[in-house]
Amino acid sequence: MIKNYIKTAWRSLLKNKFYSLINIAGLTVGLAIGIMILLWAQDELSYDSFHKLGANIYKVEIWGGTGSSRQIWTASVAPIGQLAKQQLPDVKDAVRTTGNDDFSVYKYQDKSFSDQRVIYTDQSFFSVFDFPLIQGNSAKPFGTDNSIIITKQTALKYFGTENAIGKIIIADNNKENFTVSGVIGDFPKNSSIRCDMMMPMSYHIKKLKTINSDFNNDFINFSYSTYLLTRPGIDLKKLNADLLKIHLSHKPDDTDVEYLLLPLAKLRLYNADGTANGIQTVRMFIIIALLILTIACINYVNLSTARSMLRSKEISMRKIIGANRSHLFLQFIVETGLLFALAAILALGLIFLLVPVFNQLSGKYLQFSLNNYSVWLIMLATVLCTLAASSIYPALLLSSFEPLKALKGKISLGIGAVLFRKILVVTQFVFSMVLIIGTMVITSQLKYIRSKDLGYDKTHVFGLEMRDIGPHYDAVKAELLKQPGIIAVTRSNQNIVEIGGLTGDTGWDGKQPGQTFIVHPMAIDKDFLSFFKIDLLRGKSFTGAVSDSTHYILNQTAADQLGMKNPIGKNFRMGKVNGTIIGVVKDFHFASFKQKIAPAIFYYNTQNFGTLYIKTTGNDAPKAIAAASEQFKQYNGQFPFSYLFLDDIFDSLYRGEQREGTLFNYFAGIAIFISCLGLLGLAAFTAQVRTREIGVRKVLGATSSLIIALLAKDFIKLVLIAIVIAVPVAWLAMDKWLQGFAYRINISLWTFVFSGMAVVVIALLTISFQSAKAALANPVNSLKNE
Structure with missing residues (x-):
């Protein structure tokens, strides 16, 4: 059968x-x-779902700050994990990771690489996470402080088919030698933790101690990712409170700090406070x-x-x-x-x-x-x-x-069946209309981001790492400014497009007990503000004098959150440096538009400048890059020359949204295509079952245009109903999407008008193809066949 x-x-x-x-x-x-x-x-x-102990692994994050400066810090202080492991019975183990900015180039014999992702981590990394060693001892992966663990792909790149264990990798032109003690399988694509090489945290600690850093009591530097392996069924609220007790026992004035534990399985898609990401x-x-x-x-x-x-x-x-x-x-x-x-x-x-x-x-x-x-x-x-x-x-x-x-x-079929079919057609075009409106809104928001005044000028500016240029900066700057394609040169300690780093180790006139002020610090040169055309609202900029080492400049948000109506001349402390506020600059966007402009403070410290900025004329940019390369090689010949334009760095901040917008374009087009296929079939069927009617109308004098209008009007009515339904649905959906941006567009009425017109035109063209075919047919043949 x-x-x-x-x-x-x-x-x-x-x-x-x-x-x-x-x-x-x-x-x-x-x-x-x-x-x-x-x-x-x-x-x-x-x-991160592949870890066997994943259900009991949590990332430590912190909610700190006072008033409007309060925010989640995704990084934590270095000692908290180890102290929690020692003092809290609910914590079985702890792992820390942090970026390795100490070295830039890694060599083996005649091969050198500068694109390596390297982290410091603890010995417990391999007992907490499921990243098995292919070679090496998982119980003691780092044999010495100068051990290094590399991925399988990195081993192939450095050593080919040779056994990697025991090989020596040289960091930064003989500054340090590291012995390969383990080879790990390449990190899965769906892992939040990924790198090419790992060095022991013990080496990092030893290096910090050489500059008198009390690593085991450092509750000021928030630059470590800390993961806790806990016992099953723990009370998270209690554990958060216990972590805070440990923190306050070492830094009692952080009373407005709150610890948050983010489950490893939610690390990519949620914030530590439970909100969606x-x-x-x-x-x-x-x-x-x-x-x-x-x-x-x-x-x-x-x-x-x-x-x-x-x-x-x-x-x-x-x-x-x-x-x-x-x-x-x-x-x-x-x-x-x-x-x-x-x-x-x-x-x-x-x-x-x-x-x-x-x-x-x-x-x-x-x-x-x-x-x-x-x-x-x-x-x-x-x-x-x-x-x-x-x-x-x-x-x-x-x-x-x-x-x-x-x-x-x-x-x-009855009224019910016909009505049901019409409802389905309307549903199709509601979905298509929503996708088209979504595409237009996303495109408009991305266009707004690209065109909005950021508060600084990044046009034709590229940056490069200074490395050993620092002591020769004045000579390098003078030589670069001789080039016709270079307009200006300045320096800072980090990228202006996305200022990283946070500190709560601050004090100021009028500070209340227990009050924490979280701020983004950035070291800048005396020409920095004029170079980027950042407006100075009050006071003055740095002059390069020795006294600038105790001077600070705030952005407007920082001044407002401190409650200082006239901050010029007020005392401010950051770390161990007590100084004076000499200026306030207009707010500028130094992070994603999804975030409100945060408080920032600028200071002058010639030892911290690590990034060189060069502003070029657009046409002469290649000449400027060549000149910068020549100067770089003169002082850093052992390092490969690399640079990035700020426009490219800025675009990378919104790569995810740009991909969403592109995919939305395709999805909307596919939805319209499939809907039009159905509409084409229904139009063909309607023309087929109304063949006799069309023939009679044509014999009685109806024109082809009237026949087309007759066949099309019922479908266009359904499309118009779909538009009416889709508009509020799309507005609600896209308004919710835009809520993820602190700075956003207002959805324009024209977005709905253009989207509606586009859907009507597309539907009309689809229907007209079959309607015209029926309208132009010979009525004698139609009546004879019927």
Whole structure:
């Protein structure tokens, strides 16, 4: 019986090639895109899930500051993890990691590399996390302070097929030698912790102690990522309170600090206070996948129910010769299953073709392998759910016809069935309209970010690391300014596009007991403000005099949060340096637009300058780069020359949003394409069943334009209803997305107008293709055929 059902279904598909092609095309594209998006979402949700002890691993973060300066610090102080391990029974182990800024170039024989990601970490790294050593002793991975552990890929890059254990890697032109004590497998793509090489925290501690840093009692420097391995079933609130007690026992004045523990499984997608972070994007993309699959399902349901009138006599004859309703129901399920099987096979081929493009657009490394069980799980779930949603209602409807009425031609679908089909068409275009509006809003926000005045001028500015240029800065600057393509030169200790570093070790006139002021410190040269055209609101800038070492300049936000109406001349302390505020600059954006401008303080310290900035004329930029390279090699010949334009660094801050916008463009286009396929099929069917009416109207004098308008108006009404429904839905969705930005656009009325006009024009063009074909047909042939 099943064999007969399949044979009949195949004949039906071949008999109705046009409608079969529309259904298969829509389902193929819908399944392929839906599956790829769900694979993307599955990859995001799988981050850090491979650790066996992951359910009991937490990252230590801190909520600190007073008033509006209060914020979450994603880094913590160095001693807290080790002290917690010693003093708290709920903490079984602790791991610290921090970036390695001590070395820049790593060599082995005649090979040198400057693009290595290197971190310091504790011996417990391999007992807490599941990053197994391929070679080495996991119980004591770092044999000495000068040991180094490298990834498999790094070992291949340095040593080829030779055994890496025991090899010597030289850091920064013979400054230090490190012996390879272990080789670790390459970090998984879905790991939040990734690097190329690891050095022992003991070496970092030893290096800090040479500059009189009390590492084990340093509750001021927040630059370490700390992870705690806890006992199962702990009380997080109690553990947070216990961590704070340890902190206050070493630094009693931090009474407005609060510890937060972020589960490792939530590290990528949530903030430490439990609020959503990347999970919003994951949810949005899952919804988009479901919308595209739903649109594809609606196409099939609409065409199946609309064409049911044409199959009524076939169904009636089957009933008369003995087929019961269950047999007919199964027959139509088989037909849908066969069509879905063809679409699924084509979708697999399409996915294999599109995955490299999708990876490039999304910044992912997805691999579509049929050997991966999760791929099969997502595919089967998607296909089966879509098949069930698409097949049950049409099968029930088609198997419910009364045979005698159908043979007499007295059967109709009824008002309910027609209304249901119209609702589905409206639903399709609501989804499409929402995606189009979303695309326009995202594009407008990104354009706003690129065009908004940042408060400083980064045009044609590139930066490079100074390294050993420091003592020769004046000579280098003078030589560079002789070049015709160079306008100005300055220096600082970090990148102005994204000022890092935080300190709460501050004091000022009027400070209350227990009050903490968190600020971003940045060392700048005397020419820095004028170089970047940062407005000085009050006071003066640095002059390069010796006295500037005890002078500070605040941004407007810092002055406001300190409650200083006139801060010039007031005392301010940062670290151990007591000084005087000499100026206030206008706020400028030195972080993502998702964050409000934070308090910043600028100080003058010639020992801290590590970044050289060069402003060029646009046309002469290559000459300026060549001149900078020449000066760099003169003093740093052992290091490779590299530079970055600030515009490129700024764009990298919003790479995620740019990818979202690009993907939204494609998703909206795909949704419109699938919707138009369904609309094309319905328009063709409408023209087919109204052939006699069209012929009579043309004989009575109706023009082709009137016929086209007659056939199109009902569909355009549905599209207009969809627009009315979609506008408030899209506004709510995109307003919520924009809430993630501290500085954002207002959604313009024209966004909805243009989106609506675009949907109407696209729908009208789709309908007109079939309507014009019917309107231009010879009425004599139409009446004769009828």
